[in-house]
Amino acid sequence: MKLGEKLNFIIKKKGMTVNQVAIEANVPPSSLYSIIQRNSTKVEIGSFIRICNVLDCKPEDFSDEILAASNRDSTPILSHDEKQLINYYRNFNEEGRNQLMQQAIILSKVDEYKKCFDIEQDIG
Secondary structure (H helix, E strand, O other), rough: OOOOHHHHHHHHOOOOOHHHHHHHOOOHHHHHHHHHHHOOOOOOOOHHHHHHHOOOOOHHHHHHHHHHHOOOOOOOOOHHHHHHHHHHHHHOOHHHHHHHHHHHHHHHHHHHHHOOOOHHHHHH
16 A cells, blocks of 8 residues: 555544644645645655644554655565564563563574674674
8 A cells, every 4th residue: 555545544544534634734735635646755754743643643654655665666675574573672661672682682693593694793
């Protein structure tokens, strides 16, 4: 689904109109209609955040659509598993995040789990 299609879907799901969302987000209705009708990803970030706030969603909920639009072959940059790891990380408290990082460090030192490059060198 493209950005405009997804926005339109969420607007309808919330039982709102494009005009209502635009007014509440303090965005010109013509700009919101343009995003929806053209599936445009050219939107001012502040406006996009206000639209997301009105729709009670997060800008990162649209990451696949934005990345696909900016990527020539429309292949997402992050795999499903990578996104899942990020979600786990974000849902942990500080202690859980530290534990996850410690486990990742331990696994990164096991040769059989490494790709053909040095993980430590690539990260830092």
